[in-house]
Amino acid sequence: MTTLQRKTHPRTLSRFATALIAAAVMGASAQAVAQEDDPIKVGILHSLSGTMAISESTLKDTVEMLIEQQNEAGGLLGRQLEAVVVDPASNWPLFAERARELLAQEEVDVIFGNWTSVSRKAVLPVVEELNGLLFYPVQYEGEESSENVFYTGAAPNQQAIPAVEYLINEVGIERFALIGTDYVYPRTTNRILEAFLKDEHGVAEEDIMVNYTPFGHSDWQNIVSEIRRFGEEGKPTAVISTINGDANVPFYRELANQGIDAADIPVIAFSVGEQELSGIDTAPLVGHLAAWNYFMSVDTDANYDFIDAWIEHTGDEEAVTNDPMEAHYIGFNMWAEAVRKAGTTDVDAVKDAIIGVTVPNLSGGYAAMMPNHHITKPVLIGEVQDNGQFDIVWQTPSTVAGDAWSDYLPGSRDLIADWRKPMECGNFNVVNGSCGGSTAAEEAEAALAE
Amino acid sequence: MRRFLSLGLLCLVLLSTAMTAQAQSDPSTPDDQAALALLSALDVNSYRDKGEAITAILQSDDERARDWLQALLDGRLQRADDGRFVLVLDNRGRDWPVADALTKESLGDMSRRDLDRIGINNALRNQLRSAIAVVDLYSPNVERRRSSADRLLGEVDGELAETLEPVIAEAEDDHVRMRLTQAVAIYRAEQGEMAGVEALTGSLHPRARVALGRAANSDDPIVADAAAAALAGIEQQLKINRGLETLYFGLSLGSVLVLAAIGLAITFGVMGVINMAHGELMMLGAYTTWMMQQLLPGQPGLALILSIPAGFMVAALVGIAIERGVIQFLKGRPLETLLATFGISLILQQLVRTVISPLNRTVVTPEWMSGSLVINDALSLTLNRMYVLGFALVVFAGLMLIMRRTRLGLEVRAVTQNRAMARSMGIRATRVDIMTFALGSGVAGLAGVALSQLTNVGPNLGQNYIIDSFMVVVFGGVGNLWGTLVAGLSLGIINQVLEPWAGAVLAKIIVLVFIILFIQKRPRGLFPQKGRAAEG
Numbered sequence: 001m002t003t004l005q006r007k008t009h010p011r012t013l014s015r016f017a018t019a020l021i022a023a024a025v026m027g028a029s030a031q032a033v034a035q036e037d038d039p040i041k042v043g044i045l046h047s048l049s050g051t052m053a054i055s056e057s058t059l060k061d062t063v064e065m066l067i068e069q070q071n072e073a074g075g076l077l078g079r080q081l082e083a084v085v086v087d088p089a090s091n092w093p094l095f096a097e098r099a100r101e102l103l104a105q106e107e108v109d110v111i112f113g114n115w116t117s118v119s120r121k122a123v124l125p126v127v128e129e130l131n132g133l134l135f136y137p138v139q140y141e142g143e144e145s146s147e148n149v150f151y152t153g154a155a156p157n158q159q160a161i162p163a164v165e166y167l168i169n170e171v172g173i174e175r176f177a178l179i180g181t182d183y184v185y186p187r188t189t190n191r192i193l194e195a196f197l198k199d200e201h202g203v204a205e206e207d208i209m210v211n212y213t214p215f216g217h218s219d220w221q222n223i224v225s226e227i228r229r230f231g232e233e234g235k236p237t238a239v240i241s242t243i244n245g246d247a248n249v250p251f252y253r254e255l256a257n258q259g260i261d262a263a264d265i266p267v268i269a270f271s272v273g274e275q276e277l278s279g280i281d282t283a284p285l286v287g288h289l290a291a292w293n294y295f296m297s298v299d300t301d302a303n304y305d306f307i308d309a310w311i312e313h314t315g316d317e318e319a320v321t322n323d324p325m326e327a328h329y330i331g332f333n334m335w336a337e338a339v340r341k342a343g344t345t346d347v348d349a350v351k352d353a354i355i356g357v358t359v360p361n362l363s364g365g366y367a368a369m370m371p372n373h374h375i376t377k378p379v380l381i382g383e384v385q386d387n388g389q390f391d392i393v394w395q396t397p398s399t400v401a402g403d404a405w406s407d408y409l410p411g412s413r414d415l416i417a418d419w420r421k422p423m424e425c426g427n428f429n430v431v432n433g434s435c436g437g438s439t440a441a442e443e444a445e446a447a448l449a450e
Numbered sequence: 451m452r453r454f455l456s457l458g459l460l461c462l463v464l465l466s467t468a469m470t471a472q473a474q475s476d477p478s479t480p481d482d483q484a485a486l487a488l489l490s491a492l493d494v495n496s497y498r499d500k501g502e503a504i505t506a507i508l509q510s511d512d513e514r515a516r517d518w519l520q521a522l523l524d525g526r527l528q529r530a531d532d533g534r535f536v537l538v539l540d541n542r543g544r545d546w547p548v549a550d551a552l553t554k555e556s557l558g559d560m561s562r563r564d565l566d567r568i569g570i571n572n573a574l575r576n577q578l579r580s581a582i583a584v585v586d587l588y589s590p591n592v593e594r595r596r597s598s599a600d601r602l603l604g605e606v607d608g609e610l611a612e613t614l615e616p617v618i619a620e621a622e623d624d625h626v627r628m629r630l631t632q633a634v635a636i637y638r639a640e641q642g643e644m645a646g647v648e649a650l651t652g653s654l655h656p657r658a659r660v661a662l663g664r665a666a667n668s669d670d671p672i673v674a675d676a677a678a679a680a681l682a683g684i685e686q687q688l689k690i691n692r693g694l695e696t697l698y699f700g701l702s703l704g705s706v707l708v709l710a711a712i713g714l715a716i717t718f719g720v721m722g723v724i725n726m727a728h729g730e731l732m733m734l735g736a737y738t739t740w741m742m743q744q745l746l747p748g749q750p751g752l753a754l755i756l757s758i759p760a761g762f763m764v765a766a767l768v769g770i771a772i773e774r775g776v777i778q779f780l781k782g783r784p785l786e787t788l789l790a791t792f793g794i795s796l797i798l799q800q801l802v803r804t805v806i807s808p809l810n811r812t813v814v815t816p817e818w819m820s821g822s823l824v825i826n827d828a829l830s831l832t833l834n835r836m837y838v839l840g841f842a843l844v845v846f847a848g849l850m851l852i853m854r855r856t857r858l859g860l861e862v863r864a865v866t867q868n869r870a871m872a873r874s875m876g877i878r879a880t881r882v883d884i885m886t887f888a889l890g891s892g893v894a895g896l897a898g899v900a901l902s903q904l905t906n907v908g909p910n911l912g913q914n915y916i917i918d919s920f921m922v923v924v925f926g927g928v929g930n931l932w933g934t935l936v937a938g939l940s941l942g943i944i945n946q947v948l949e950p951w952a953g954a955v956l957a958k959i960i961v962l963v964f965i966i967l968f969i970q971k972r973p974r975g976l977f978p979q980k981g982r983a984a985e986g
Contacts, residue, residue, distance in 0.1 A: 053808035182955050213954040216914050218905040221699040222949045232656035246810055246906040257822055257832040263576045287572050385525055387541045393571040
């Protein structure tokens with residue numbers, strides 16, 4: 001710099017400086033103009049190929065539909081929205097890469113994405129490092145709360161626990177078969193449920209049967225016949241199913257073929273929705289149960305409007321809606337509301353503004369964003385009908401707030417999450433009063449990894 | 451619950467007399483008003499009140515009661531916005547054809563927005579089924595009487611037992627009489643009566659076992675001993691049945707493995723081509739089934755049968771394309787073949803995803819393939835798997851015939867044993883290659899047709915079976931069709947025997963380890979090829 005000063009004539013220098021300032025001013029105004037005219041970018045991070053495409057591709061379409069609707073209504077802050085779609089191809093490390101691409105290159109303002117917990121765990125460090133916003137729409141095992149992630153699906157206390165209470169109190173079930181796919185969500189959920197059944201309801205060890213099967217398991221003969229025998233001991237028996245994805249189709253088919261009727265041994269599922277049922281003839285399954293926070297059969301005008309819009313968007317008369325789609329509907333509207341409230345799409349401003357934002361859900365109530373980045377949801381129990389829909393037989397009297405850290409696991413019992421100032425902590429230990437200072441978080445992590 | 455049944459039954463006697471009287475009088479307005487009141491009582495939120503309303507309907511002397519209860523059970527009894535009760539005739543789509551519940555007159559189509567379903571839960575479903583069973587006990591239709599008698603097992607109480615005695619005495623149908631006798635015996639055994647225990651000896655029905663279990667704890671030592679002895683006998687019987695069941699499970703899993711592997715036994719075993727796209731050829735067969743069902747709506751059975759030749763052709767044609775397009779240029783370079791065919795498998799998968807859909811397709815199981823064949827109360831064999839087992843054996847027999855009895859089979863064997871010699875004898879080796887690969891691929895297509903009845907039809911169908919297929923072929927002995935059959939069936943049985951005590955995940959691992967150890971000992975598999983056919 002000194003050499004430059006020595007060599008340059010003072011007048012040239014001043015002229016140079018003026019030019020610089022002018023350029024800067026022009027640049028700034030250009031940028032301001034760009035901000036007003038440029039569309040708001042919404043990233044969509046859902047697999048469009050590979051195993052998870054079956055579930056995730058409809059969520060991509062959902063967000064696209066919501067963006068279209070928002071644009072027709074005049075956009076947001078006077079700007080149009082634009083979808084940026086990437087395909088992580090059901091490949092967990094690729095999720096992290098694609099998230100980085102969305103945040104660093106495309107500079108999206110928000111991301112809607114992920115389905116499996118393992119893909120969310122892969123994306124988490126990227127979103128935190130680049131300070132993005134991620135809306136995660138699927139029911140999950142809990143034990144997590146990130147500053148940059150908003151969990152619009154159910155935590156275990158919004159699905160599994162009320163479902164089991166329904167079975168015990170309303171149906172009078174005394175024996176439980178916990179059947180699940182062998183990975184983190186079913187194992188954690190079943191650990192929570194086992195602890196809950198034994199400690200809170202005094203269910204004996206021999207009245208609980210636990211069984212895990214690999215992903216995509218298709219030969220259910222033995223397990224179904226074992227369940228049948230388990231249920232023939234004279235006590236009312238139910239199956240709690242955390243079987244994931246399309247392994248459900250052969251499972252239910254085998255149940256029907258072996259003549260297990262819902263009136264004898266009901267199966268309550270946490271991962272089976274309208275989408276999964278659209279692959280099977282449901283006549284033999286009538287009466288089996290599912291616990292969700294939304295069903296397509298919810299009888300409200302908002303829901304019928306949503307379904308009509310969805311059918312129009314997909315052009316498929318038979319198209320079904322499901323719980324994660326509603327979660328995206330809620331998440332999208334919450335984000336839009338927070339952006340309106342903050343007057344900007346700036347991540348930090350939106351993050352602060354969104355806590356406490358309340359938007360209508362599709363079941364006639366309201367969803368509020370809690371300080372732990374989970375939302376309030378009603379819990380619905382539905383029975384399968386012969387047309388592939390669920391008939392709602394029970395629901396919680398009011399909405400339930402999502403609990404990031406389960407009250408039934410040692411380790412996570414003492415943790416709370418609160419992202420409001422001044423606490424701003426995702427794993428605050430109420431016993432020793434420190435944020436993440438205890439080993440509880442790691443203990444919970446280790447419990448998950450087991 | 452049982453009280454409802456007895457009440458219902460008492461009323462039924464009144465009902466049957468009332469029915470004849472009522473049939474003559476026109477459905478008058480006061481009658482319909484009473485009916486409307488009965489149905490309106492169902493339109494409440496509490497399931498307990500609904501249960502009482504159902505009892506009221508059962509006790510009313512209305513001849514439409516059974517129809518209403520059945521419609522309620524099926525979820526077809528709904529209330530329109532104008533307060534009328536309607537029966538929904540078809541609940542697919544957004545507008546449903548409906549009929550008036552009182553007059554049964556058609557009311558045309560109504561939007562589902564304007565209809566409210568009278569919801570029921572599993573408890574009410576149980577109550578309704580039992581109520582309908584009690585009504586059906588007197589039905590002129592023998593099928594209804596039979597299912598009614600089946601239903602009443604374990605549902606009998608003192609009053610109903612009394613009422614059933616004359617019904618049993620008058621029953622014309624053997625099945626009805628046998629079931630009702632059992633039903634009453636279960637009640638008697640639960641009461642600790644010796645007659646009940648004696649009647650239940652040898653019965654495999656789970657309700658009978660539970661009743662005997664209770665009788666075994668009876669205060670009367672004679673009854674308790676008799677019940678315990680009966681239980682011990684039943685346990686023995688159950689063990690045998692359980693063994694048979696496991697054997698059937700094993701054979702059925704084995705037949706799936708055989709079907710999946712047998713095509714590979716030809717392309718890999720006989721021709722020596724490592725075809726990683728074998729699973730995708732199966733997937734194409736399954737999609738052909740789906741396509742046929744789309745072309746022939748309402749006739750899933752016919753479509754399935756037509757899919758057998760169609761699936762074979764589609765997979766065979768794709769197989770020819772793969773052979774001509776890629777494999778012929780890679781002769782004798784197994785690694786390149788493996789990579790190239792793996793690439794083809796990914797292309798085929800993504801093709802299906804883009805052209806058809808990433809979502810699984812629904813393949814309907816025809817009526818005659820669903821349900822199970824009931825051998826006795828403890829053993830029933832699922833029909834779809836029985837058909838697949840039979841189909842696998844037929845395909846195997848067909849292939850054996852082709853390989854042993856036809857000119858093609860002879861040429862194939864000649865070319866694989868000594869290509870140069872075969873060619874010099876005038877066999878067109880290239881043509882034989884094409885035909886063999888087409889045959890193996892076509893059989894994969896057949897496997898796909900069968901799998902569409904057991905598992906999901908989706909782009910990933912093939913991936914789930916490719917490893918198992920190679921495992922079976924290698925275990926059975928490369929190049930030996932009998933080996934594939936024996937290996938497939940025995941691996942199926944081993945897997946199903948292990949599964950109950952090791953769990954599905956561990957059972958798979960144990961089988962895999964077993965095969966690895968076996969191959970260490972006998973690298974050429976169960977049935978090694980001997981003589982000139984053996985390489986090197």
